[in-house]
Amino acid sequence: MRLYPVWDPFLRLFHWSLVTLFTLDALVLDPEIRLHRWVGYAVAVLVGLRIVWGLIGPVRARFADFLPTPFAVAEQIGDIRANRRRAHLGHTPLGALMILNLLLTLIAIAVTGYLQTTLAYWGVAWVTELHEGLVTWAELSVAAHIAAVIWESRRTGINLARAMVTGEKPVPEGVELLDHH
Template structure:
């Protein structure tokens, strides 16, 4: 029985299949954001110009990803993974009951995480930029907002990594490899 949410392309795991899902831009964006975020969070000083330039680069990449979400390939488009509370609840129910239901593109929970991270990265970049302007130099709220958003992003990234591992094991689909190769291999259900 397929999920009622038509915004997600999904399949019940019944037959082995391989799907070209993530285009080169999506994969490059994903790994570039991951590397730049780690670099800025752990290896640069917020007072250093490099920190600022990495933040501007992240903002530009997010802008490009938003554009690609409107005009890009099928599974990169936001229309392929609209936010869905009912889809997310169905996915949680599948997880709780042990039902394996693979999504060719983003899963409903994965979609919510993507929207969360895109917005959070824009808040980080925007508040970081505000702190460099004359109008907001030394003003407390942009710094507080920046720190809160960075902490939220770090928690979200940790949750994302755990979810990728858990769902890869549960669904028997190597989601990390799919983000490297672009191809999602969905295997025959072993039950």
């Protein structure tokens, strides 16, 4: 087993802070209380910081490092179908699509949540329904993300959750390493 440094401290802090705040806002706090709004603002700030970090941060944090091409997505699906164990040092193409989905969804949740606090959109049904629908979509996406992390960790023998805690990705012997750096 070889350890590769992958996730920097900011990225890991962002990830686990986002997990905590989204869970708190989506599943614990009453949407009618002021704290719900402030936690939502904190999520929006975190996403904004992640976008900046995706432009100026270390190589693995940069969007340019993991924006998937259709070929890369098809290749990963082919690896799954053929049960080829290949490791991506950074995000996998399918994982990158999930990250983009979650970031865009969280932005839309923040915008619709904020709109509900304005005079123009307060009490407007479609804004509230869209906000709630986006939260449901995010919850489903998070569940799919967790399931995929568990499944892909078992399939490849790489503990992906551990990598997001320690910053180092453990790649077993015999697993082909894909890295374009």
